[in-house]
Amino acid sequence: MLDVRRGVGSHGAHVCAQPLERLGIRAGQGLLDLFADVGAVALEHPQEQLVFVAEGAVQAALAEGAYVFITGRRQAELDAAVRELGPNGEGIRTDSSDLADLDALYRTIQQRKARIDVLVANAGGGVAGPLAEVTEEAFDKTFDTNVKGVLFTVQNALPLLTEDASVILTGSTTSLRPGPGLGVYSATKAAIRNLARSWIIELGASGVRVNVLSPGPTNTPGLLGLAPAGQEQALLDAQAAEVPLDRVADPAEIANAAIFLATDQSSFVNGVEFFVDGGQAQI
16 A cells, blocks of 8 residues: 655645555545645735635635635535635636636636736646556646646736736645655646746746745645544644644645735745745755
8 A cells, every 4th residue: 555655735735645544545546536626716905916726825815805716626615615705706617727717717807807916826636656556547637737727827817917916836845755656746746846937037027926835734624535534633643743843734824825925025036936834845
């Protein structure tokens, strides 16, 4: 049975499974399907419109007076998320790996708000399994969501991005520390890291900043959903044991980092991979 000792990030929640068999998680189990595919959020502030993705970041942005658009593949999960937004948000069903869906998404944002000051490309996931068991389907699905989806999410947003806009890509500690069985997933996150490096060169003259936000293990429903019923705390304890701070993150801590990268407080921060992981990727 596969023993995954590093992290897997998905939809704003960084997921680790260590060891899988002790928690009842199969090697090859699809992490992608355990998460609602929340892919983008737009927020309108009195002086700025923002686009975020990740539950904590959305709530933090709403607290700043923003208007929010969120996207997702699964209508039920999307509707539940929208109910949490109140009157200052709406959801648009979108599969970020489907270019027609992305076209429709940005047409709607163009009609509603006509600009984006912050774009967070967050959709992601993968399948844990050794090299000998990687299938073409799993490979394509992971790269379509994690790389193709992110690239075209940003590309299609370009006409709406304002001067000095901030683009935030969700990364993973596996870009530095891939674990056994995470070769395909970690390759997609390394690709995201290098897309950011390339894009700051292309977009720099426009004032648009691009950074990668890489969370550590975070106490979210997505992470807890990886554990069998009744073993949620065991999963959290296993994740905490790999973090120098000896705990997992609260979603608000990831949100605070996203807000920092989204605002003028980080106006000279460009092209970095910002680890919010309690030091996990640094040891």
